[in-house]
Amino acid sequence: MKIHRGRSVDKIVEEQIHQWQASRGAAKKEEPLKSSVITISRQPGSRGNEIAVKLARAFEYELFDREIIQQMARDSNMSDKVLETLDEKGLNMLEDVIATIVEQRHLWPDQYMKHLMKIIGTIGRHGKAVIVGRGATFIIPREENIRLRFIASLENRIQKVAEDLNVSSEEARRQIYDVEARRRSFTRRYFYTNVDEPTHYDMIINTDDISDDQAVSMIQALVENGFKRGPARG
Numbered sequence: 001m002k003i004h005r006g007r008s009v010d011k012i013v014e015e016q017i018h019q020w021q022a023s024r025g026a027a028k029k030e031e032p033l034k035s036s037v038i039t040i041s042r043q044p045g046s047r048g049n050e051i052a053v054k055l056a057r058a059f060e061y062e063l064f065d066r067e068i069i070q071q072m073a074r075d076s077n078m079s080d081k082v083l084e085t086l087d088e089k090g091l092n093m094l095e096d097v098i099a100t101i102v103e104q105r106h107l108w109p110d111q112y113m114k115h116l117m118k119i120i121g122t123i124g125r126h127g128k129a130v131i132v133g134r135g136a137t138f139i140i141p142r143e144e145n146i147r148l149r150f151i152a153s154l155e156n157r158i159q160k161v162a163e164d165l166n167v168s169s170e171e172a173r174r175q176i177y178d179v180e181a182r183r184r185s186f187t188r189r190y191f192y193t194n195v196d197e198p199t200h201y202d203m204i205i206n207t208d209d210i211s212d213d214q215a216v217s218m219i220q221a222l223v224e225n226g227f228k229r230g231p232a233r234g
Contacts, residue, residue, distance in 0.1 A: 036144065037123070037128075037136075037140050039131050039145055039146070040136075041133065042149065042150040043180065045172075045176055046150040046151050046207050049065065050212055054216045055216055058216050059220075061128045061129055062129050069119060069134045073115040082119055085126070098118065121139060121140070124140040124141070124145070137201070138187075138200070146202055147202045148201060148202065148205065149200070150207055151204060151206050152207045154173075156207075157176055184196070203222055
């Protein structure tokens, strides 16, 4: 699932499920490895999606963007197939993680949110993944999750969106405000928090004056130089 242009989302997900099923049997013969996941939050127009693609390539991780996560969570049959890629121990650990999230954040998850947490939690259990958006920052356990946030000046973001969508600057501004409002609403509704709060993230990168490759190098340095997380503070 590194790059999925030209393939349907259903096909991509089916391929990923088959890959997880195949690796599950092989993993039983090896010492289990701690999951490793990079979660990405981004302002619209900050190039977070493009950097996510390059991160997945650099780390040889699977890339799960918003479209793929949405498809997994909204299709109950597909959700069941995804959960079946975990063994009993993995399912029990997933249930514990979700119960902890619900209790700590005092959540009342609806059916969609229950599916979403299970899907993202399953991806986290398999590890080696870059997950873009959908509240993954707040779902994957902190000790298994490198949490990134990409930002940029409004001026640069307007220019980026205008070029990408071939629209006027005013239309680009309107779309940015609309996406930001929806993302803030999603985070408030489902996680009772503010997506813009800087303490949610391990690294915040302003992409105004750095290239995608420079951003990837910064993140690689964070990981490869022995990123250590201290104890969580209440």
